[in-house]
Amino acid sequence: MASKIVRSGLGNVLVRRFASSSGPSAVAEHGGMRNWRFLSLVVALPGVGVCYLNAQLKEEEVHNAPRPEFKPYEHLRIRTKKFPWGDGNHSLFHNSHVNALPDGFEEDGH
Secondary structure, eight states: OHHHHHHSHHHHHHSOOSSOOSSOOTTTOTTHHHHHHHHIIIIIHHHHHHHHHHHHHHHHHHHTSOOOOOOOOTTSSOOSSOOSSTTSSSOTTOOTTTOOBTTBOOOOOO
């Protein structure tokens, strides 16, 4: 009896069909590539341009900002011994525009 049900139409409903899809075929969806190309050119490229412009304006704002006032906090810039390079007072990646020494910022003509 069960074999008759499997062979009948009810058995076909239970079988998964790997070759068929429930969505539209590739032929019916003919405008997909055109839509994505349009979105890439009209949305993505201007979006990247706006992000680039925003980053450049923020960088210019940071570059032109005045140096903060030096405050000699006791818990910062503690040197128990000299660094093994240079004069021993500058860290390995020292930047005179940003990093202060224990006695204050370096004076430079920039």
